[in-house]
Amino acid sequence: MKKHTLVVVAVAVALGMSGCSGTSNVAAGGDSVDSVTIGSIHPLSGSLSGVGGLMNAGAKMAVADINEAGGIESLGGATLVLNEGDSQGKAEIGQSEAQRLISEGAVALIGTYQSDVTQNVASVAERAKVPLVIDVAVDDKILEQGYSYSFRIQPDATSMGASGARSLIAMGEATGTEIDTVAYIHIEGAFGGSVFEAFKTEAEATGITVADEITYSGANFSDATTQVTQALASDPDVIVVTGYFPDNLLIAEAVNALKPDIKAVFGIASGAYDDNSFPAAAGEAASNILSANYHYSATSDRVADIRTRFEAANGESMETASMLSYQAVEVIAAALEESGSVDPEVLRDAISALSLTDPLLEFNGPIEFDENGQNINATVVVMQVQDGAVEQVFPTEIATKEAILPAFSR
Amino acid sequence: MTALGVAAPERLADLKRRLPTGARLHFSVLALVLVVMAFLPLVVPESALPVAIRTLVFAIMAVGWNLMSGYGGMFSFGHAAFFGVGAYTNAYLLTAFGVSPWIGMIVGAGLSAGVGVLIAYLCLKYKLAGSYFALATFAFAQMFLLVTLNMEFLNKSEGINIPLLPEESWSMLQFDQGSLYYYWIPLVLLGVAVAVSISFVYSRPGQFAQAIRDDPTAAESLGIKVMKYRLIPVALSCAVTAVAGAFYTQYYLFIGPDQAFGLHVSTDAIIPAVIGGIGTIWGPLIGAAVIGPLSAVVAGFLRDPPPFLEFLYGTSGLDIAIYAILLILIVVFLPKGIYGTIRERRRK
Numbered sequence: 001m002k003k004h005t006l007v008v009v010a011v012a013v014a015l016g017m018s019g020c021s022g023t024s025n026v027a028a029g030g031d032s033v034d035s036v037t038i039g040s041i042h043p044l045s046g047s048l049s050g051v052g053g054l055m056n057a058g059a060k061m062a063v064a065d066i067n068e069a070g071g072i073e074s075l076g077g078a079t080l081v082l083n084e085g086d087s088q089g090k091a092e093i094g095q096s097e098a099q100r101l102i103s104e105g106a107v108a109l110i111g112t113y114q115s116d117v118t119q120n121v122a123s124v125a126e127r128a129k130v131p132l133v134i135d136v137a138v139d140d141k142i143l144e145q146g147y148s149y150s151f152r153i154q155p156d157a158t159s160m161g162a163s164g165a166r167s168l169i170a171m172g173e174a175t176g177t178e179i180d181t182v183a184y185i186h187i188e189g190a191f192g193g194s195v196f197e198a199f200k201t202e203a204e205a206t207g208i209t210v211a212d213e214i215t216y217s218g219a220n221f222s223d224a225t226t227q228v229t230q231a232l233a234s235d236p237d238v239i240v241v242t243g244y245f246p247d248n249l250l251i252a253e254a255v256n257a258l259k260p261d262i263k264a265v266f267g268i269a270s271g272a273y274d275d276n277s278f279p280a281a282a283g284e285a286a287s288n289i290l291s292a293n294y295h296y297s298a299t300s301d302r303v304a305d306i307r308t309r310f311e312a313a314n315g316e317s318m319e320t321a322s323m324l325s326y327q328a329v330e331v332i333a334a335a336l337e338e339s340g341s342v343d344p345e346v347l348r349d350a351i352s353a354l355s356l357t358d359p360l361l362e363f364n365g366p367i368e369f370d371e372n373g374q375n376i377n378a379t380v381v382v383m384q385v386q387d388g389a390v391e392q393v394f395p396t397e398i399a400t401k402e403a404i405l406p407a408f409s410r
Numbered sequence: 411m412t413a414l415g416v417a418a419p420e421r422l423a424d425l426k427r428r429l430p431t432g433a434r435l436h437f438s439v440l441a442l443v444l445v446v447m448a449f450l451p452l453v454v455p456e457s458a459l460p461v462a463i464r465t466l467v468f469a470i471m472a473v474g475w476n477l478m479s480g481y482g483g484m485f486s487f488g489h490a491a492f493f494g495v496g497a498y499t500n501a502y503l504l505t506a507f508g509v510s511p512w513i514g515m516i517v518g519a520g521l522s523a524g525v526g527v528l529i530a531y532l533c534l535k536y537k538l539a540g541s542y543f544a545l546a547t548f549a550f551a552q553m554f555l556l557v558t559l560n561m562e563f564l565n566k567s568e569g570i571n572i573p574l575l576p577e578e579s580w581s582m583l584q585f586d587q588g589s590l591y592y593y594w595i596p597l598v599l600l601g602v603a604v605a606v607s608i609s610f611v612y613s614r615p616g617q618f619a620q621a622i623r624d625d626p627t628a629a630e631s632l633g634i635k636v637m638k639y640r641l642i643p644v645a646l647s648c649a650v651t652a653v654a655g656a657f658y659t660q661y662y663l664f665i666g667p668d669q670a671f672g673l674h675v676s677t678d679a680i681i682p683a684v685i686g687g688i689g690t691i692w693g694p695l696i697g698a699a700v701i702g703p704l705s706a707v708v709a710g711f712l713r714d715p716p717p718f719l720e721f722l723y724g725t726s727g728l729d730i731a732i733y734a735i736l737l738i739l740i741v742v743f744l745p746k747g748i749y750g751t752i753r754e755r756r757r758k
Contacts, residue, residue, distance in 0.1 A: 045727035086709055091669055092662055096460030096706070099587065103457040116569065116666050123663050126574060127587040141568060188559055189668065193567035215559070215567075219673070 036072060036342055037081045038063070038332055039101030040325070041094055041111035041121055044086035047219070051245065051271070051321055052113060055135065056084055057314050058322030059110060061306070062329035072333060074340035080333065087112055091120045098124040098132075107344050108133065108335075108351075110328040113321065115139035115190040122150040130344040131351050133331050135324040138269055139190040140198075143372040151351055151369050153327055153361075154294045155378035157191070157269070161198025164268035164292035167382045168238065169206055171290075171394055175405040177263055179238055183212040183231035185224075185251060187243035195242045195269050211236055221247045224254040238264045241273070248272035249282055256285035263406035267291035274383040274390050276317040286385045288407035290393075295381050296323040297362045298392050298400055306360070320361070327360045331367060362398055433612040436691050440608065443695075444601045451593050458706075459593060463661060465702025466596035467654050471675075472682035472694030473603040474650030479680075480689035481611060482643035483623030484530060485540070488547030489651050489679040491529070491554045494670030495522040496652025497659045498558065501570040504582075506563075511583040515656035519649035526648030527641050534640060548676070555671035569666025572659060583660045596657050600695075603650045607691055615642045651679065685740050687750025696749045704736075705729035 040059045043052035063080045071077040083106055085097035094117035098109060102124070109125055109132045112118045118137035125132035126147045134142065134152040138160060143150060155163070172179040182203065186192030192215065200210045211234035214227050228251060231239050239262055241251050248270045255265055267273035272282075273291035282289075296318075297303045306326065310318035331351060336342070339350035356367040365377040382394035384403055391401035451459055471493060479485045499518035503509035509517075533546045558564050578585045585591045610616040618639040621629040630636050659665045669675070686697025708729035715722050722728065744751040 045730065049727065084713075088705070090674075091664065091666070092464060092658075093705075095662055096464060099460045100457040103455075103588070116664070116668070119569075119571065119664050120662055123571075123574065124587060139568070141571070145571060145574070188567050190568045190666065 033075045033078045033342065035079045035081045036075065036336060037083050037101075037104070037106045038329060039083045039085055039098070039104075039106030039109045041085040041087050041097050041101070041109060041117070042113055042325070043089040043117075044084070046089040047246070048089045048113065048244065051319070052087075052089075054314070054316060054319060054322045055113060055325040058310065058318065058325035059135075059329050060084075061310055061313065062326040062333075065306075066329070066333050072336045074337050075342065078336075078342075080329070082329075085111075087114070087117045087121075089114060089117070091116045094118075095120040095124055097121075099128075102128045102130050106130065107342050107347055108332045110135055110325060110332070112137060115142065115194070118142050119190070122147055125149045128344075129348070131332075131335075131348040133328040133351065135328040136321050137191075139194045141190065141194070143374055147373070148352075149348055149373075151331070151373040151375075153324055153331065153367060153375050153378065155380060156374055157194035158198040159378065160269045160292070160294075160380055161195040161200075162202040163380050164195075164240075164266075165199045165202035165206070165208070167292050167380065167394055168240075168266055169203075169208065171382065171403055171405055175403065177405045179208060179263065181209045181211045181234065181236045182238045182240050182266075183214065183234050183236040184210055184240045184242075185214045185216070185227050185231050186241065187218050187247060188215045189218070191269075192242045199240065199268060216243075216247065218244060218247055221250065224250040225257070227251065228254040228258060228260075232258065232260050232262070236262060238262060238266050241265060241267045242269050244271035245275060245278075246272075249278065252278075252282050252285045252289055256282075262408065265289045265407070267293070268380075269293055273385070275319050276390055277319075279385050279388040279390065286388075288404050289385050290403075290405075290407060291383045291390075292380045293383065294320060294324075294378065295362050295383060295392065296320045296360055299362075299398060300358075300360070302358065303360050323360050327367075330360075331356060362392070433608055436608045437605070439692075440601060440604050444597065447597055448594065451590050456588060458703075459588065459590075461703050461706040463593055463596060465698050466593070466600055467658055467661075468678055468682050468702045469695050469698035470596065470600050470603050470654035470657070471651055471679040472686070472698050473600065473607055474647045474654065475679040476647075476683045476688065476690075476694045477607060477610065477643045477650065478526075478530075478647030480683060480693070481607075481616065481623065482619050482640060482647070484534075484640065484644065485544045486547045486647075486676075487544040487680070488529075488549070488551030488676055489647075490671045490673070490675035491547070491551040492522040492526055492648040492651040493655040493658070493675050493679065494551075494554055494558070494667075495525055495648075496655030497665045497670045498564060498570070498655075499652070500656035501572060501659045501665045502564065504572060505570055510581050511656060511660050512581070515653055518656045519652045522652030522655075523645040523649040526644045530641055530644040531637070534637060548673075551671055551673075551676055555667050558667045558671060567667060569664060569669070570659075572663040574663070584663075592661055596654075596661075599653055599657060603653070604691065604695070606646060606650065610643065610646060611691065615639055619643050681737070683747075685737070685747055687747030687753070690747070690750050690753065693747050693749040697747065700736075700748070701733070704733055708732055 042055045063082045067079045071079045083101050085101050087094035098121045112121050113136045115137045126149045132150045138157045140156045140158050186196050214230050216227050249272050270291050272278050273289050274293050279286040307318045334356050335350035339346050359367050362381045363377045364379050367375050370376050381392050383390050384393045386401050393399050393403035475489050496518035499521050500511050500514035503514040529550050533543050538546050559567050575584050618634045622636050682697030682701050683694040687693025
C-alpha cells in the first residue's frame with residue numbers, strides 16, 4: 001500500500017509541475033489607460049538570438065522614445081510597455097508566447113523575424129482578435145489566409161523576389177553586363193522557397209534561365225563549398241542567394257575561396273549582404289557583393305538620429321530588421337493615437353486605415369495597408385559592399401554610390 | 411495495425427485476471443493521475459495552458475518512443491519520422507479532402523505503424539543493432555524531411571496550414587483559442603497511450619518482446635519468433651507517436667517539414683523518456699513533466715528574477731544551459747532516470 005502511495009504522489013507532483021510555468025507581470029497593461037502593453041516576439045535565444053535581440057532592442061527603443069515624447073496623447077499620455085517574448089526560433093514556442101502575451105494583456109503584437117513562426121503567431125492573433133504587426137517575415141502565405149488581424153510593413157516574398165529579378169535585369173542593362181543564366185542558392189523553408197519561386201517566375205518571363213536551384217538546411221550549416229560548387233556546375237553568370245546571416249556569410253566565403261568566373265553574387269532578402277557587420281565579418285569575401293533588400297533610409301535625418309542613439313545604447317549597429325521593429329511599434333502607437341482606444345478590435349481598424357508618413361525605410365510612400373494587411377508602398381533597393389561599407393546603388397535616385405557590375409574582374 | 415493500438419475490453423479484463431498485481435496497480439495509478447490532471451487547468455493561470463499542452467504532446471511522444479526503445483530495446487533516433495507521418499497525414503487529408511482529424515489521426519497512426527514496421531524490418535533483417543539501428547532510424551527521419559521538402563502536394567518547404575473555422579467543431583477538432591478541450595483531448599490521448607503501454611507490457615507479446623530485448627538468442631532458443639515480437643512494439647510505438655503528431659497539427663494549425671521531421675522532434679521524444687526512466691511505464695510522463703515546462707519556467711523566472719539574481723534579467727538561453735546541466739546530472743547520478751532509479755532503490 002505504501003508503494004502505491006509513493007508512486008501516486010511522485011507522479012502527481014511531477015506531472016503537476018507541468019502547469020507551474022511562472023508568469024509574473026500579469027498586472028501590466030489591461031484596460032488601464034495609464035499604460036498600454038505591446039507584446040513582442042522574437043528569437044531571443046537559439047541560433048538567431050543575435051538578430052532577435054537587436055530587433056527586441058529596436059522595439060524597446062521605440063517604446064522609450066514614444067514615452068519620452070509624452071506617450072499616447074489621445075489616451076491621456078498613457079505610456080507604452082513592451083512585454084518581451086522569446087520564440088527560441090521555434091514555431092510552437094512562438095505560438096505559446098503569443099498566447100501568453102495576449103493573456104497578460106497585450107493589445108497588439110509585433111514580430112517575429114521567421115516566416116513559420118509568424119505563421120503560427122498570426123493564427124493566434126486572428127483567433128484572439130488582437131492585431132499583429134509583422135516587422136520581418138517575408139512569406140506571402142502569411143497574409144493569404146484571409147486573416148484580418150495581421151499587417152506587414154516589409155515587402156512580401158513575391159514582391160522581393162520579383163523586384164529583385166527586375167533590379168538585377170535593369171542593372172545588367174544599365175551597365176551593359178550580359179546576364180543569361182543564374183544559379184540560385186537558398187535556405188530550406190518557407191522564406192527561401194517563396195522568394196525563389198517569385199524570382200524564378202519573374203526572371204524566366206524576361207528570358208533569364210534559372211539553371212539550378214540549390215537548397216541547404218540552416219541548422220548545422222558550417223561550410224558552403226559543396227553548394228557553391230554545385231551552383232557553379234551550371235556555369236551561371238550570377239549566383240543569387242537567399243538566407244540568413246551565418247549561412248549567407250559562408251556562401252560569400254566559399255565563393256571567394258573558389259574565385260569562380262561569375263559576374264556577381266546577388267543576394268535577395270539576404271540576412272547578411274546588406275548588414276553593416278558583413279563587410280568586417282567577411283573581409284575580402286564581402287567585396288562588391290550585391291543585395292536587393294528592404295533597407296532603412298540612408299538619406300533620412302530621423303533615421304540617422306535613431307541609428308546613432310541605438311548604437312550608443314547597444315554597442316552594435318542598428319540594422320534594417322531592428323529598424324522594422326522600431327517602425328512596427330510606431331505603427332501601433334500611431335493607431336493608438338488615432339483611435340484613442342485600447343480595444344484590440346478598434347485598434348485593428350485604426351491600423352488598417354492608417355497612413356503613416358515619413359517611414360524609416362526606403363519605401364515608395366507612406367505606410368498603408370491593403371485589404372490583406374500588406375504595406376502597399378513597401379519596396380526593395382539594391383545595395384553593394386564597396387570599400388568595406390554597404391552602399392545603396394539602385395535605383396539611382398536613392399543611390400549613395402554607383403553600382404560596380406560586373407562585380408568581379410576575374 | 412491499428413487494431414493493435416486498442417486493447418479490447420475483454421482482453422483487458424483477461425489481462426487483469428492473469429496479472430493482477432502489476433497491471434492493476436498501474437491502471438489504478440493511471441486513473442488517479444488522469445483525474446488529478448484533468449483539474450489542473452482550473453488551478454493554473456491561463457497563460458500556462460499552452461505549456462501544459464505542449465508537455466502533454468511531449469509525454470505522448472515519449473510514451474510512444476518508450477514502447478519501441480524502452481521495452482523493445484530498439485533505440486530509435488528517428489521518431490520524428492513517425493510523428494511527421496501522423497502530422498502530415500492529418501494535415502493533408504484535412505486540407506485536400508476535408509477529412510475529419512479524428513479519422514486523419516487513425517489513418518496516420520496506421521500509416522505510421524506500417525512505415526515503422528517496414529523500417530524496423532529492414533534494419534533488423536540486415537542485423538543492424540545498437541547505435542547502427544539508431545543511426546538508420548535517424549537517416550530515415552532525415553530522408554522523410556528531404557522528401558517532404560520536395561513534394562509539391564505537401565507544399566514543399568511551405569508546410570500546410572489548417573484553415574480556421576468560424577465556429578468550434580468537435581468533428582473537425584478545432585476549438586476557440588484557450589479552450590480547455592485542447593488540454594483535455596491530449597490528456598485522454600495520453601491516458602490511452604499509457605493504457606496501451608501497460609496492456610502491452612503485461613501481455614504475452616510484451617513479455618516476449620522484453621525477453622528478446624534482454625537476450626535475443628535465449629529467447630529464440632525458447633521458440634519465440636524474434637522478428638514478429640520485435641515488430642509489434644514498433645507498430646504500437648509508431649502509432650502512438652503519430653497520434654501526437656496529428657494532435658500537434660490540430661493544435662498549432664500548422665505543420666512544416668521542420669516541425670514534423672526536424673532532428674529536435676526526435677530528441678523531444680527521447681529526452682523525457684531518458685530523464686524519467688527508459689523502459690518504465692511512468693518514466694516518460696515524469697520526464698515530460700520535468701522537461702516540458704522547463705524553458706517556460708526559466709524564461710518566466712528571468713523576466714522577473716528575485717533581487718539577488720537581478721543580473722540575470724533579460725539573459726536568454728539560460729533554459730538551454732539548465733536543460734543541459736540537468737541532463738548531465740541525471741545521466742551521471744540517476745542513470746536509470748528519475749523514476750527508474752527511485753523504483754530500483756525501493757526494490758533493494
